[in-house]
Amino acid sequence: MxxxxxxxxxxxxxxxxxxxxxxxxxxxxxxxxxxxxxxxxxxxxxxxxxxxxxxxxxxxxxxxxxxxxxxxxxxxxxxxxxxxxxxxxxxxxxxxxxxxxxxxxxxxxxTHRHCGRCGMETRTIEDGRAVLCDRCTLRVYPRVSPCVIVLVTKGDRLLLAAAAGFQKRFYSTLAGFMEPGETCEEAVIREVREEVGIEVGNIRYYASQPWPFPSQVMLGFFAEWKSGELKLDPEEIEDADWFDATAMPPTPPIASISGKLISHFMERLPT
Ligand SMILES: [Zn+2]
Missing domain, CATH: 3.90.79.10 (Nucleoside Triphosphate Pyrophosphohydrolase)
Structure with a gap:
């Protein structure tokens, strides 16, 4: 629109x-x-x-x-x-x-009223597409932070996790910010390893979604379990487990990329 x-x-x-x-x-x-x-x-x-x-x-x-x-x-x-x-x-x-x-x-x-380099007040240029510092000429465009979000599967089972610190508990796919210098695939492998201690492979891109909380873009992937047992990072993950279609926990809404990844996988399971 x-x-x-x-x-x-x-x-x-x-x-x-x-x-x-x-x-x-x-x-x-x-x-x-x-x-x-x-x-x-x-x-x-x-x-x-x-x-x-x-x-x-x-x-x-x-x-x-x-x-x-x-x-x-x-x-x-x-x-x-x-x-x-x-x-x-x-x-x-x-x-x-x-x-x-x-x-x-x-x-x-x-958050860009002042120049990040010299502290001078900025002004908008290019019809509002950017801000400029007149003193040091730093020009800043709106920034988007890429995050990977991944549904890890093992056969017919899905790995879903409840994030720590959320009041309303539901089970979602794993996600995290990309680091500078990292490919999406490397970010998927690192995030999964850090959060739940397993190794994944066969990483496939699915779709993306702008995520304005406040300025991410979520890049959705599927990945398959390769090796290792679940070992959760308590700072990030309250609970995580392998679920199958017969006993699914509460999951995110279909309007979210996480909900779409889960539903896409479930629809393709043999009935
Ligand atoms: Zn400046």
């Missing part, structure tokens, strides 16, 4: 606006869930300075912007404020990705 090749240059009243308050996305309780606001509504409800609008792209021939509003300014009788994750699977993928992109760009702008 969102055209990210074209950036709007100036907010117009009829343009679309994604609104965030801290880490939460703010949507209207009226109308379709997760739909963006109009710029005119943002300006009348929150009196937001248009100078702070962050360009996101174009949709339905209108500009799309991201705005940040103060947390004490949310009217919970009219507005819904919640973590972006709460929209996953509740709105269609295109709308979720648009929310995610708006959040990432707002987060990027917020």
């Amino acid at each position: 969102l055209d990210i090749s074209a950036y709007p240059t100036e907010p117009q009243e009829d343009d679309w606006a994604f609104v965030f308050s801290g880490r939460n996305t703010v949507t209207s309780l009226r109308g379709q869930p997760g739909m963006p606001w109009r710029v005119a509504e943002v300006s009348s409800q929150w009196g937001v300075d248009m100078e702070t609008a962050v360009p996101v792209g174009r949709w339905q021939e209108r500009g799309v912007w991201a705005f940040s509003v103060p947390e004490n300014n949310i009217d919970l009788t009219q507005q819904l404020s919640g973590n972006l994750y709460s929209l996953l699977g509740r709105v269609d993928d295109g709308l979720f990705h648009a929310h995610g992109r708006a959040y990432q760009l707002l987060h990027w702008r917020d």
Whole structure:
């Protein structure tokens, strides 16, 4: 739905606006869930300075912007404020990705107000695609952090793990950030080894998903058990085990890449 090749240059009243308050996305309780606001509504409800609008792209021939509003300014009788994750699977993928992109760009702008090299205040250039430091000429574009996420299998069984530190326990695929200088395949092997102590092979790429928490892209893989017994890293993993289709634990929603990896594998099992 969102055209990210074209950036709007100036907010117009009829343009679309994604609104965030801290880490939460703010949507209207009226109308379709997760739909963006109009710029005119943002300006009348929150009196937001248009100078702070962050360009996101174009949709339905209108500009799309991201705005940040103060947390004490949310009217919970009219507005819904919640973590972006709460929209996953509740709105269609295109709308979720648009929310995610708006959040990432707002987060990027917020964390690059000053130059990382010399500390000088930055300014946006290239219609908002980058920030520039006028003193030392450092130019910074929005950054995306690649993560590998992998479903390890052993015959018909799936390796699923409950991450440490999550209140709601469910079993998911293993995942972790890529290190500089590493290939995706090396990252898969290292993450699995670090988190559950086994060796994997036959690594195959499946699909990817932007993951705006705050700025990852998840690269999904399948891998097969090669050797070793499960030995969990207690810092990362609370529990992990091999599961088969007859006794599956609670797993992530199908809208997530983890849910898709699991479902893709299960669908291909002999019945
Ligand atoms: Zn600088």
